[in-house]
Amino acid sequence: MRGCMAVRRFLVVGFFGGLMGAAGCAAGAKKIVQEDFAEGRVVDLSITDKLTGNRELLFVSLPKKSQFLEGYIQGVITDYADNPVQGVVVRAVASGESQIEESEMRSAGTVGSSFDPGVSDTNGFYRVRFSLPILSNRVDVRGRLLYNPGWEQERENLGKAYEPQTKQSQFRLYYERKRGRVIFSEGIRKSVVAAVTSGRPGKSAPLPGTKPSDAEKAVAPAAGAAAKPPDKGAEDDLFKGFGFGQ
Numbered sequence: 001m002r003g004c005m006a007v008r009r010f011l012v013v014g015f016f017g018g019l020m021g022a023a024g025c026a027a028g029a030k031k032i033v034q035e036d037f038a039e040g041r042v043v044d045l046s047i048t049d050k051l052t053g054n055r056e057l058l059f060v061s062l063p064k065k066s067q068f069l070e071g072y073i074q075g076v077i078t079d080y081a082d083n084p085v086q087g088v089v090v091r092a093v094a095s096g097e098s099q100i101e102e103s104e105m106r107s108a109g110t111v112g113s114s115f116d117p118g119v120s121d122t123n124g125f126y127r128v129r130f131s132l133p134i135l136s137n138r139v140d141v142r143g144r145l146l147y148n149p150g151w152e153q154e155r156e157n158l159g160k161a162y163e164p165q166t167k168q169s170q171f172r173l174y175y176e177r178k179r180g181r182v183i184f185s186e187g188i189r190k191s192v193v194a195a196v197t198s199g200r201p202g203k204s205a206p207l208p209g210t211k212p213s214d215a216e217k218a219v220a221p222a223a224g225a226a227a228k229p230p231d232k233g234a235e236d237d238l239f240k241g242f243g244f245g246q
Contacts, residue, residue, distance in 0.1 A: 034180030041184045042173065043127075045071040047134065067134045069175055072127040073145075073184070077120040080165075080192070084124025088162055089150065091117045092128045092171075094143040113141050132173070139175040144168050145186075166190055 032047055052066040077088045092115040112133070118126035132139045147164040154161035170187030 032177070032180060033182050036182055038182050038184035041073060041075065042182055043072050043074055045069065045175075045182065047177075048131075050131075069132045069134055069139050070130065072129050073118075073171075073173075074125060074127045077124045077126060077147075080194075084120070084122065085162060086120055086122050086124070088120040088126070088148045088164075089117055090120070090126045090128055091115070091146040091149060092130065092143055093146065094141050113143075115143075130173075132175075134175075134177060137177040139173065141174075142170070142172045145171055165192055 033045055036042075046069075048068055048070055049065045050068055051063055053064045054061045055064040056062075073092060075090065077085045077090070079085055094113040094115065114131045116129040118128040120126040128145075132141055146168045147166060148162055149167075151161040151163050155163075166189060169189060172183075172185050174183040174185075175181070
Protein backbone atom coordinates (compact mmCIF):
# COMPACT_ATOMS: atom_id res chain seq x y z
CA MET A 1 0.00 0.00 0.00
CA ARG A 2 2.74 2.39 0.93
CA GLY A 3 4.49 1.51 -2.31
CA CYS A 4 1.40 2.41 -4.35
CA MET A 5 1.06 5.73 -2.51
CA ALA A 6 4.71 6.47 -3.13
CA VAL A 7 4.29 5.70 -6.81
CA ARG A 8 1.22 7.93 -7.03
CA ARG A 9 3.03 10.72 -5.19
CA PHE A 10 5.95 10.36 -7.55
CA LEU A 11 3.69 10.51 -10.59
CA VAL A 12 1.84 13.58 -9.29
CA VAL A 13 5.07 15.40 -8.45
CA GLY A 14 6.56 14.45 -11.78
CA PHE A 15 3.45 15.61 -13.62
CA PHE A 16 3.36 19.03 -11.97
CA GLY A 17 7.13 19.31 -12.22
CA GLY A 18 6.88 18.68 -15.94
CA LEU A 19 4.19 21.34 -16.29
CA MET A 20 6.27 23.87 -14.35
CA GLY A 21 9.32 23.02 -16.40
CA ALA A 22 7.41 23.41 -19.65
CA ALA A 23 6.00 26.73 -18.47
CA GLY A 24 9.49 27.87 -17.51
CA CYS A 25 10.86 26.88 -20.92
CA ALA A 26 7.99 28.67 -22.65
CA ALA A 27 8.56 31.79 -20.58
CA GLY A 28 12.29 31.66 -21.31
CA ALA A 29 11.70 31.10 -25.01
CA LYS A 30 9.53 34.20 -25.29
CA LYS A 31 12.27 36.52 -24.07
CA ILE A 32 15.31 35.47 -26.04
CA VAL A 33 16.80 38.99 -26.30
CA GLN A 34 18.29 40.66 -23.23
CA GLU A 35 20.33 43.32 -25.00
CA ASP A 36 19.11 44.82 -28.28
CA PHE A 37 21.71 46.78 -30.25
CA ALA A 38 19.75 46.52 -33.51
CA GLU A 39 17.82 49.77 -32.82
CA GLY A 40 14.53 48.49 -34.22
CA ARG A 41 15.98 47.02 -37.40
CA VAL A 42 15.57 43.39 -36.25
CA VAL A 43 12.19 42.53 -34.67
CA ASP A 44 9.92 39.60 -33.71
CA LEU A 45 12.78 37.22 -32.90
CA SER A 46 12.09 33.60 -31.98
CA ILE A 47 13.93 30.28 -31.80
CA THR A 48 12.40 27.28 -33.57
CA ASP A 49 13.34 23.65 -34.14
CA LYS A 50 13.56 22.27 -37.68
CA LEU A 51 14.21 18.84 -39.11
CA THR A 52 17.63 18.90 -40.75
CA GLY A 53 18.21 15.20 -41.40
CA ASN A 54 18.38 11.81 -39.71
CA ARG A 55 20.58 10.47 -36.93
CA GLU A 56 21.62 6.84 -36.95
CA LEU A 57 21.52 5.15 -33.54
CA LEU A 58 22.49 1.48 -33.73
CA PHE A 59 19.90 0.03 -36.11
CA VAL A 60 17.39 2.87 -35.68
CA SER A 61 17.18 6.05 -37.73
CA LEU A 62 15.95 9.00 -35.68
CA PRO A 63 14.95 12.45 -36.94
CA LYS A 64 17.50 15.14 -36.27
CA LYS A 65 16.50 18.67 -35.30
CA SER A 66 18.45 21.94 -35.32
CA GLN A 67 17.59 25.31 -33.84
CA PHE A 68 17.12 28.41 -35.96
CA LEU A 69 16.81 32.09 -35.16
CA GLU A 70 13.86 33.60 -37.00
CA GLY A 71 12.65 37.16 -37.27
CA TYR A 72 12.37 40.18 -39.55
CA ILE A 73 14.63 42.96 -40.81
CA GLN A 74 12.46 46.04 -41.19
CA GLY A 75 12.90 49.50 -42.70
CA VAL A 76 11.14 52.36 -44.48
CA ILE A 77 11.10 53.35 -48.17
CA THR A 78 10.43 57.00 -49.06
CA ASP A 79 11.02 59.36 -51.97
CA TYR A 80 13.24 62.45 -51.92
CA ALA A 81 10.39 64.46 -50.36
CA ASP A 82 10.11 61.96 -47.49
CA ASN A 83 6.81 60.56 -48.76
CA PRO A 84 6.26 56.77 -48.25
CA VAL A 85 6.49 54.65 -51.40
CA GLN A 86 4.51 51.44 -51.83
CA GLY A 87 5.48 48.35 -53.82
CA VAL A 88 9.30 48.55 -53.58
CA VAL A 89 11.00 45.15 -53.20
CA VAL A 90 13.86 44.65 -50.73
CA ARG A 91 15.92 41.45 -50.81
CA ALA A 92 18.61 40.09 -48.50
CA VAL A 93 21.41 37.81 -49.70
CA ALA A 94 23.76 36.03 -47.27
CA SER A 95 27.42 35.90 -48.19
CA GLY A 96 28.30 33.27 -45.56
CA GLU A 97 28.33 32.48 -41.87
CA SER A 98 31.54 33.47 -40.13
CA GLN A 99 33.18 31.84 -37.10
CA ILE A 100 31.50 28.49 -37.84
CA GLU A 101 33.46 25.30 -38.20
CA GLU A 102 32.81 22.86 -41.02
CA SER A 103 32.05 20.08 -38.56
CA GLU A 104 29.28 22.18 -37.03
CA MET A 105 27.86 22.88 -40.46
CA ARG A 106 27.74 19.15 -41.12
CA SER A 107 26.08 18.52 -37.75
CA ALA A 108 23.41 21.07 -38.67
CA GLY A 109 22.57 19.17 -41.83
CA THR A 110 24.38 21.74 -44.02
CA VAL A 111 21.31 23.97 -43.80
CA GLY A 112 22.23 27.59 -44.44
CA SER A 113 20.57 30.92 -44.06
CA SER A 114 17.34 31.77 -45.84
CA PHE A 115 15.68 35.13 -46.48
CA ASP A 116 12.26 35.98 -47.87
CA PRO A 117 11.94 39.25 -49.83
CA GLY A 118 9.92 42.12 -48.40
CA VAL A 119 7.68 44.64 -50.17
CA SER A 120 6.94 48.13 -48.84
CA ASP A 121 3.32 48.80 -47.85
CA THR A 122 1.26 52.01 -48.04
CA ASN A 123 3.27 53.48 -45.15
CA GLY A 124 6.58 52.58 -46.80
CA PHE A 125 7.43 49.84 -44.26
CA TYR A 126 9.01 46.59 -45.44
CA ARG A 127 9.85 43.40 -43.52
CA VAL A 128 12.41 40.84 -44.74
CA ARG A 129 11.88 37.51 -43.00
CA PHE A 130 14.95 35.40 -42.16
CA SER A 131 15.73 31.96 -40.75
CA LEU A 132 19.33 31.49 -39.56
CA PRO A 133 20.91 28.36 -38.02
CA ILE A 134 22.21 28.65 -34.46
CA LEU A 135 25.64 27.03 -34.21
CA SER A 136 27.84 27.18 -31.11
CA ASN A 137 25.04 29.17 -29.43
CA ARG A 138 25.45 32.05 -31.85
CA VAL A 139 24.45 33.45 -35.23
CA ASP A 140 26.94 35.46 -37.25
CA VAL A 141 25.80 36.18 -40.81
CA ARG A 142 27.07 38.72 -43.31
CA GLY A 143 25.24 39.70 -46.46
CA ARG A 144 23.77 42.43 -48.65
CA LEU A 145 20.46 44.25 -48.74
CA LEU A 146 19.30 44.91 -52.32
CA TYR A 147 16.82 47.75 -52.77
CA ASN A 148 14.40 47.32 -55.69
CA PRO A 149 16.93 45.23 -57.66
CA GLY A 150 14.68 44.92 -60.74
CA TRP A 151 14.09 48.64 -61.33
CA GLU A 152 15.87 48.67 -64.70
CA GLN A 153 13.72 45.84 -66.04
CA GLU A 154 10.59 47.57 -64.74
CA ARG A 155 11.59 50.73 -66.57
CA GLU A 156 12.07 48.85 -69.82
CA ASN A 157 8.81 46.88 -69.53
CA LEU A 158 6.50 49.43 -67.92
CA GLY A 159 8.17 52.68 -68.94
CA LYS A 160 8.59 53.79 -65.31
CA ALA A 161 10.20 52.51 -62.13
CA TYR A 162 11.60 53.58 -58.76
CA GLU A 163 15.36 53.88 -59.03
CA PRO A 164 16.83 53.53 -55.52
CA GLN A 165 19.27 56.12 -54.26
CA THR A 166 21.27 53.31 -52.60
CA LYS A 167 21.30 50.19 -54.75
CA GLN A 168 22.66 47.89 -52.01
CA SER A 169 24.27 47.96 -48.57
CA GLN A 170 26.39 45.51 -46.60
CA PHE A 171 25.06 44.17 -43.31
CA ARG A 172 26.03 41.86 -40.47
CA LEU A 173 23.56 40.17 -38.13
CA TYR A 174 25.02 38.79 -34.90
CA TYR A 175 23.17 36.96 -32.12
CA GLU A 176 24.70 35.50 -28.97
CA ARG A 177 22.24 33.17 -27.28
CA LYS A 178 24.09 32.88 -23.95
CA ARG A 179 23.81 36.61 -23.26
CA GLY A 180 20.71 37.19 -25.34
CA ARG A 181 22.47 39.89 -27.35
CA VAL A 182 21.47 40.85 -30.90
CA ILE A 183 23.44 43.26 -33.10
CA PHE A 184 22.67 44.50 -36.60
CA SER A 185 25.20 46.71 -38.36
CA GLU A 186 25.34 48.13 -41.88
CA GLY A 187 28.23 49.34 -44.00
CA ILE A 188 28.86 52.79 -45.41
CA ARG A 189 25.60 54.44 -46.44
CA LYS A 190 25.46 57.14 -49.13
CA SER A 191 23.43 60.28 -48.43
CA VAL A 192 22.22 62.68 -51.13
CA VAL A 193 21.93 66.42 -50.48
CA ALA A 194 20.32 69.19 -52.54
CA ALA A 195 21.72 72.71 -52.96
CA VAL A 196 19.41 75.44 -51.62
CA THR A 197 19.88 79.24 -51.81
CA SER A 198 18.18 82.28 -50.32
CA GLY A 199 16.99 83.50 -53.74
CA ARG A 200 18.72 86.89 -53.38
CA PRO A 201 21.29 87.77 -56.07
CA GLY A 202 24.76 88.12 -54.62
CA LYS A 203 23.62 86.86 -51.19
CA SER A 204 24.82 83.28 -51.60
CA ALA A 205 27.87 81.91 -53.41
CA PRO A 206 27.63 78.67 -55.44
CA LEU A 207 28.33 75.52 -53.43
CA PRO A 208 31.26 73.26 -54.37
CA GLY A 209 30.30 70.59 -56.89
CA THR A 210 27.09 72.31 -58.03
CA LYS A 211 26.23 73.79 -61.39
CA PRO A 212 24.56 77.23 -61.63
CA SER A 213 20.94 77.20 -62.70
CA ASP A 214 19.53 79.17 -65.66
CA ALA A 215 18.19 81.85 -63.33
CA GLU A 216 21.60 82.27 -61.70
CA LYS A 217 23.23 82.50 -65.13
CA ALA A 218 20.79 85.26 -66.14
CA VAL A 219 21.29 87.20 -62.90
CA ALA A 220 25.09 87.01 -62.98
CA PRO A 221 25.64 89.14 -66.17
CA ALA A 222 23.07 91.70 -65.03
CA ALA A 223 24.83 92.11 -61.72
CA GLY A 224 28.17 92.42 -63.49
CA ALA A 225 26.79 95.06 -65.84
CA ALA A 226 25.43 97.14 -62.97
CA ALA A 227 28.75 97.09 -61.18
CA LYS A 228 30.66 98.24 -64.33
CA PRO A 229 31.84 101.88 -64.07
CA PRO A 230 30.50 104.30 -66.71
CA ASP A 231 32.56 105.01 -69.79
CA LYS A 232 34.51 108.29 -69.73
CA GLY A 233 33.46 109.18 -73.25
CA ALA A 234 29.82 108.85 -72.39
CA GLU A 235 30.27 111.26 -69.46
CA ASP A 236 31.76 113.91 -71.79
CA ASP A 237 28.84 113.60 -74.20
CA LEU A 238 26.38 114.09 -71.30
CA PHE A 239 27.85 117.49 -70.33
CA LYS A 240 28.13 118.60 -73.96
CA GLY A 241 24.38 118.23 -74.25
CA PHE A 242 23.93 121.10 -71.79
CA GLY A 243 26.28 123.39 -73.66
CA PHE A 244 29.09 123.33 -71.17
CA GLY A 245 32.59 123.85 -72.51
CA GLN A 246 31.47 125.65 -75.69
